[in-house]
Amino acid sequence: MLLKDKTVIITGASRGIGRAAAFECAKQGANIVIGHSGRPSGGQAAQSLIAEIKDIGRHAIDVGSDAANLDTGELLVREAVKAFGQVDVFVNNAGICPFHSFLDMPRETYLETVNTNLNGAYFAVQAAANQMKKQRQGGSIIAVSSISALVGGEFQTHYTPTKAGLLSLMQSCAVALGKYNIRCNAVLPGTIATDINKEDLADPEKLAYMSSRTCLGRLGEPEDLAGPIVFLASDMSRYVTGASLLVDGGLFVNLQ
Ligand code: NAP
Numbered sequence: 001m002l003l004k005d006k007t008v009i010i011t012g013a014s015r016g017i018g019r020a021a022a023f024e025c026a027k028q029g030a031n032i033v034i035g036h037s038g039r040p041s042g043g044q045a046a047q048s049l050i051a052e053i054k055d056i057g058r059h060a061i062d063v064g065s066d067a068a069n070l071d072t073g074e075l076l077v078r079e080a081v082k083a084f085g086q087v088d089v090f091v092n093n094a095g096i097c098p099f100h101s102f103l104d105m106p107r108e109t110y111l112e113t114v115n116t117n118l119n120g121a122y123f124a125v126q127a128a129a130n131q132m133k134k135q136r137q138g139g140s141i142i143a144v145s146s147i148s149a150l151v152g153g154e155f156q157t158h159y160t161p162t163k164a165g166l167l168s169l170m171q172s173c174a175v176a177l178g179k180y181n182i183r184c185n186a187v188l189p190g191t192i193a194t195d196i197n198k199e200d201l202a203d204p205e206k207l208a209y210m211s212s213r214t215c216l217g218r219l220g221e222p223e224d225l226a227g228p229i230v231f232l233a234s235d236m237s238r239y240v241t242g243a244s245l246l247v248d249g250g251l252f253v254n255l256q
Pocket of ligand 1 (some may be wrong): 011013014015016017018035036037038039041042043045065066067068093094095096097144145146147148188189190191192193194195196197
């Protein structure tokens with residue numbers, strides 16, 4: 001029960017990494033605000049997660065609102081306070097990666113990616129931090145960045161800057177918010193099998209290659225991120241701020 005009675009907001013919690021993290025936070029005693037896109041499929045997925053969380057004796061609500069909308073963060077915080085009275089942990093996880101080559105990148109694709117992954121996140125982190133400051137009990141903010149914050153990708157020239165931006169945002173916010181005991185950290189997943197890369201990894205050769213590039217010989221599963229996120233959310237990491245944690249099965253260090 002590392003997060004007993006804490007309120008945790010997780011954006012993009014209807015599927016993939018966010019969903020696994022939300023369920024583990026609930027298992028650790030937290031009540032959860034499940035963010036998603038607001039599309040019907042997101043709402044349905046969120047409802048099934050709410051039922052799973054109820055089954056283990058915790059509470060959850062869902063808030064469907066586009067992460068690219070600069071007001072979404074305030075909405076998430078407002079709904080969290082209405083339902084649970086406070087915000088202790090904010091996990092900025094929602095993200096998209098529409099793979100595309102650089103030389104003919106459509107402006108719309110670039111802008112949608114940057115707005116969803118970074119611009120909305122900036123103001124969502126700001127909204128969560130203001131609420132935590134008001135509560136005077138500190139808090140934990142976690143950005144789900146990526147190994148792509150550290151390395152490039154031919155078809156991710158619009159995506160990798162957003163992940164480097166999130167990492168940098170956590171570092172600067174750690175400096176700005178330390179005086180309120182609000183900790184800010186980033187997790188950097190490697191290749192985790194989710195919907196975001198399903199098409200890219202449908203090619204069996206690419207799948208085998210990416211698995212072989214890791215030290216552990218396998219791709220990650222969404223649940224592999226749950227422990228690191230709970231750790232950074234909880235008081236177990238009370239002296240950790242401005243840090244980044246690679247969760248990549250050893251992909252980054254495996255150069256050869
Ligand atoms: P995923 O399975 O595709 O899940 C994406 C989540 O984000 C869903 O809950 C989705 O909600 C939500 N989302 C998408 N667009 C949104 C929008 N405009 N507004 C609000 N929510 C939106 O992806 P994932 O792999 O778990 O990715 C989660 C995060 O991890 C992303 O930030 C991604 O960049 C990062 N990451 C993933 C990997 C990887 O290999 N999988 C590696 C490094 C970093 P709906 O259900 O409503 O669409």
